[in-house]
Amino acid sequence: AQSVTQLDSHVSVSEGTPVLLRCNYSSSYSPSLFWYVQHPNKGLQLLLKYTSAATLVKGINGFEAEFKKSETSFHLTKPSAHMSDAAEYFCVVSVLEYGNKLVFGAGTILRVKS
Amino acid sequence: NAGVTQTPKFQVLKTGQSMTLQCAQDMNHEYMSWYRQDPGMGLRLIHYSVGAGITDQGEVPNGYNVSRSTTEDFPLRLLSAAPSQTSVYFCASCWGQGTEAFFGQGTRLTVV
Numbered sequence: 001a002q003s004v005t006q007l008d009s010h011v012s013v014s015e016g017t018p019v020l021l022r023c024n025y026s027s028s029y030s031p032s033l034f035w036y037v038q039h040p041n042k043g044l045q046l047l048l049k050y051t052s053a054a055t056l057v058k059g060i061n062g063f064e065a066e067f068k069k070s071e072t073s074f075h076l077t078k079p080s081a082h083m084s085d086a087a088e089y090f091c092v093v094s095v096l097e098y099g100n101k102l103v104f105g106a107g108t109i110l111r112v113k114s
Numbered sequence: 115n116a117g118v119t120q121t122p123k124f125q126v127l128k129t130g131q132s133m134t135l136q137c138a139q140d141m142n143h144e145y146m147s148w149y150r151q152d153p154g155m156g157l158r159l160i161h162y163s164v165g166a167g168i169t170d171q172g173e174v175p176n177g178y179n180v181s182r183s184t185t186e187d188f189p190l191r192l193l194s195a196a197p198s199q200t201s202v203y204f205c206a207s208c209w210g211q212g213t214e215a216f217f218g219q220g221t222r223l224t225v226v
Contacts, residue, residue, distance in 0.1 A: 032212035044217040051212055094212050102215055104156030
C-alpha cells in the first residue's frame with residue numbers, strides 16, 4: 001500500500017535561513033507526488049508536483065523539491081524563509097485507486113522566527 | 115472561475131442531527147472527493163466520485179452518504195451526527211488520476 005511519512009511534525013527556522021521539510025514515500029509503482037500548503041484556517045494550496053518528468057521540481061514562492069527514487073524521498077526546500085511561509089505543509093502521493101485518492105502525510109508545521 | 119466552493123464554513127450540530135455539506139466546482143472536473151482533516155492525521159478520504167452517477171467509498175465512509183447527480187455538485191450527508199465526526203471537511207476535484215487536486219476552503223463541523 002502507498003504511504004507517506006513526513007519525518008518532522010514541527011520545524012522552526014529563522015527568517016532568511018534555508019527550509020528543509022522531509023518526506024519519504026512508499027509506492028509499488030512510479031508515483032505522482034505533491035506538496036500542499038495550508039495557512040491557518042485556510043484551504044490547501046498546491047506548491048508543486050512531480051509526475052515523472054524532471055526530478056527537480058520548482059514550485060511557487062521559491063519552493064522546490066527533489067524526487068529521489070533510490071531513497072524514496074521527496075524533500076521540500078527553500079533557500080531563504082520568509083515570515084509568510086509559516087504554515088502547515090503536507091506531502092501527498094496520488095494512488096491509482098479510489099478514483100485518484102490522495103494519501104496525505106501527517107503534516108509538518110513550519111514556524112518562522114523573526 | 116470560482117474553483118471549488120463549499121458551504122457552510124462553520125456548523126454546530128447536536129448528536130443525532132443530520133445535515134448536508136455542499137460542494138460545487140466550475141472547472142468541469144470528473145473526479146470529486148470528500149476528505150476529513152483531524153489533528154496529526156493529515157486528510158483522510160471519506161467518499162469519492164469519478165463522474166456523474168458514480169460514487170464509491172473511501173477510507174472512512176461510515177456515517178456519511180454522497181450522491182453525484184451532476185458533474186458540478188457533490189454533497190456530503192451526515193445521517194446521524196456523532197461527536198466523532200467533529201472535524202474539518204474538505205471537498206476536492208481534479209481532472210483525473212495523478213493530476214492536481216483543487217480544494218475548497220473547508221467546513222469546520224462541531225458535533226456536541
